Amino acid sequence: MxxxxxxxxxxxxxxxxxxxxxxxxxxxxxxxxxxxxxxxxxxxxxxxxxxxxxxxxxxxxxxxxxYNWLEIEKLMQKFDIKFISILDDSYPIPLKNIFDPPPFLFYRGKLPPNGFHRSIAIVGTRKASDYGKLQARKIARQLSEAGFMVISGLAYGIDSMAHWGCLEAGRANTYAIMGTGCDQVYPPRNRKLAEKIMENGAIISEYIPGHKAERWNFPERNRIISGLSLGCLVVEGSKKSGALLTAPL
Structure with missing residues (x-):
């Protein structure tokens, strides 16, 4: 496109x-x-x-x-970043019904051709236990084998394991909702994971290309993770975890 x-x-x-x-x-x-x-x-x-x-x-x-429009355009071309607005047919229908829907989305990769009708969010703490990581990966793999897409946030810990579990099964795609512009991978050490996700799924953001990671971006993007999903599974999270804020959204 x-x-x-x-x-x-x-x-x-x-x-x-x-x-x-x-x-x-x-x-x-x-x-x-x-x-x-x-x-x-x-x-x-x-x-x-x-x-x-x-x-x-x-x-x-x-x-x-x-904004620096020339820089935005340059980044979109360099990283093949695509754009959809809330008026487009390819804009996810579930997002239109959430509180504060994003007017548009940037993404790299491929959106599901039939929409986000069978998708589950798996989220949790970045400082996950070995058991929590194992369970997140196992559950995501089982969901993928059953034909469900997995939505998460590409963070360390539970998010990463959820994406990897879905990729291992290979039956359904996984999608990462970013707290930065799509030109960046955050955290940087998950670059390989992001590349694997984009082969058949996508990394998605409401933030313009070039937008850096800010603390408040991540709680804000959680409404998109929740909005794209039929349900949200929190594998591990502290009482103040952003993951626990995602589940009730």
């Missing part, structure tokens, strides 16, 4: 506009269509939007752009 860069740029610009957050951006797109149609192709349509502030309207008409 060839990336339409004007589509990517328009979504990013819309989210930078004053007083327009993710929820309003999604509502505008659902009403008016892809943002490039009313930002770049026919900016006069901005006059028809109710309750749009002058500052937002002027920003969307301007050449201002708060």
């Amino acid at each position: 060839k990336t339409d860069f004007k589509k990517v740029r328009a979504w990013l610009k819309l989210l930078q506009a004053p007083e327009i957050g993710k929820a309003r951006a999604i509502n505008l797109a659902k009403t008016l269509g892809e943002p490039y149609t009313f930002i770049e192709e026919n900016a006069n349509r901005l006059d028809d939007i109710d309750n749009l502030s002058d500052s937002a309207r002027n920003f969307l008409r301007s050449d201002d752009f708060n």
Whole structure:
């Protein structure tokens, strides 16, 4: 699938506009269509939007752009990063129904052609016991053998074992939801695992290419792990673990 860069740029610009957050951006797109149609192709349509502030309207008409667009485009081309918006047919249907759905996703690899209809999240602590790692790998392998996709976060410990277990079975694909841009693999030592995942599955992120790992990114991405899954299995986790925050989402 060839990336339409004007589509990517328009979504990013819309989210930078004053007083327009993710929820309003999604509502505008659902009403008016892809943002490039009313930002770049026919900016006069901005006059028809109710309750749009002058500052937002002027920003969307301007050449201002708060990101380094050339760097984003370069990274997307270098790492073959694809883009889908919430308006695309390939956008995961389960994500549309969660609280705070991402307006778009970046990914490397392949999304499931029939959607995330049979997927289970397996998450847990990075500091897992040997027994916990063994069980995560075993359960993921059994789920894959039964035809379930496995969703996790590529972290050390339980996440990594879940991905490896699914890959070992080879019956279903596994998908890693990132807390960084898709141009990066975090943690870096899981680069080999990420490459194996992308052979038939994908690494997926709501963050723009170039976005570095920040502590708050990982709890935020947990809603996507949960939203893509029929259920969430926490193998091991402390009382303050991010894994325990994922399960109730």
